[in-house]
Amino acid sequence: MTKATPSKKATRRPTCKNPACKKRFTTTVTTAKYCSTRCGDAKRNIRKKVDPLEKALKSAFFYYIAGECLRANTLEILQGHTLETLCELHEVYKSNMKWNGYGGSNSYELSHIAPVKGHGRVGMLFAENLVSAPKALNRAHGNKHYGFGRSIQRLTLNPKYSVDKRWNSPSEVVQMVISxxxxxxxxxxIKACKIKPAQRSQLVEWIIAHYDPANSRHLIALGDLSQVHDLKTQQLKHVKAAMLDEEAGEYFASPAAHPAIVLCNELTRLSANRPELEIYAYALDEALTTQDDDYSLFSKHHEQMLFDVLHGKSIAVMADTLEMVIGENTSYRFVTYSSNANGEYRYHPDAWDYLSNGQIGGGATLHKTSLAAFKASISARAANVATLAQCLHNALPAAVFDPWGYEVEQPPF
Known part of the structure; x- marks a missing residue:
């Protein structure tokens, strides 16, 4: 009986795919790409080098700058920028994103102090010329200019740096901005501010590259691929997770910050350029802390007053108004008693949380109001007491004197 001789496997002499090696090697494995395990690991561990400028070309921050240049129709709103001023601009941009809940809202916009479409001047894109402000107030403000900010004469603009949305796309303008x-x-x-490609653009690119309309899971995640450009970052995250059949949790939009927080923060920031605002910024911050984070005393009227100050109205005009805003936002508590005719306090308001009504007694009531309203009530009470005293004085009979100047008692008739 003869033994069967095993058939020899065909040999190959491919070139190693490791660019640092590229040697020819002998193998019988049809799928072998590398001459050794070391070469295979080295190739897989090579990190793709990305041009740092690519980060700018795809970053939301530089797209924002490009959009503002298109709105102003010129690149010269960036004239004079340095590393420091661009980092300041980036901080303002990031803060505005934070006030908007990182995409969960669009309640706040970066409003110009010296307007973009000003009369004879163009507002520049610098941190000192921007205010994070409620969207409704910004839109109603229009092109008004009360003072301050930073601008450039329209007549001095160089046509060489003109841009127009009719023939320049945002991506083209980003490249022009870099140049x-x-x-x-x-x-x-990019290095100082740690700027990265926008997460949203990365998600959009991934979804477009991996979307398969024949895959039922993909269709459930996103019924129409054309809608991908209209989704916010958090929504895109959920689409990607659904395509990968991963659990992303329920999507909840982050709420926007309260206007009191935003405008007080901006008052503090801009006091670096307008030192006269500093004392009011400090006082307003102290006042808001008395409201225990509910800001119930902060009204739409207060929003408008602070908006006007931040947009350049002078302290000479607005000092009394700012003091009023601070007083009306300082929370004040006091206790009154129905059994006390004179309304004197028996307990400090801070003790209210530790004492029940039964322990206090005397018809005690805790009142919460603003310091300004409390002062007004005290003034009104004092005025009423003065009026009553005057009325009593007027009601007394006039004194009668004898011929020698001595007061004598009047007869009862």
């Missing part, structure tokens, strides 16, 4: 500012400065900003 105008200079690559060295842009690279320094």
């Amino acid at each position: 105008y500012l200079g690559k060295e400065l842009v690279l320094a900003v």
Whole structure:
């Protein structure tokens, strides 16, 4: 009986796919790509080097700058920027995103102090010329300019740096912005501010690259691929998770910050450029802390007053108004007693949380109001007491004197 001789496997002599090796090697494995395990690991561990400028070309921050240049129709709103001023602008941009709940809301906009479409001047894109403000107030403000900010004469603009949304796309303008500012400065900003490609753009690219309309899971996640450009970042995250059949949890939009927080923060920030605002910013911050984070005393009227101050109205005009806003936002508590005719306090208001009504007794009532309203009530009470005293004085009979100047008692008739 003869033994069967095993058939020899065909040999190959491919070139190693590791770019650092590229040696020819002998193998019988039809799928082998590398001459050794070490070469295979080395190739897989090579990290793709990304041009740092690509981060700018895809970052939300530089797209925001491009959008503002298109609105102003010129790149010269960036004239004079340095690394420091661009980092300041980036901080203002990030803060506005935070006030909007990182995409969960669009309640706040970066409003210009010196307007973009000003009369004879163009408002520049610098932190000192921007205010994070409620969207409704910004839209109603229009092109008014009360003072301050930073602008450039329209007649001095160079047509060479003109841009127009009719023939320039945002991506084209981003490249023009990089060229105008200079690559060295842009690279320094990317490094200092740790700017990365927008997460939203990364998600959109991934979904477009992996979307398969024949996959039922993909269809459930996103019925129409054309809708991907209209979704917010958090929604895109959920679409990607659903496509991967991963649990992303229920989507809840982050709420916007309260206007009191935003406008007080901006008052503090802009006091670096307008030192006369500093004392009012400090006082307003102290006043708001008395409201225990509910800001129930902060009204639409207060929003408008602070908006006007931040947009350049002078302290000479607005000092009394700011003091009124601070007083009306300082929470004040006091206790009154129906059994006390004179309304004197028996317990400090801070003791109210530790004592029940039964222990206090005397018809005690805790009142919560603003310090301004309390002062007004005290003034009104004092005025009423003065009026009553005057009335009693007027009601007394006039004195009668004898011929020698001595007061004598009047007869009862």
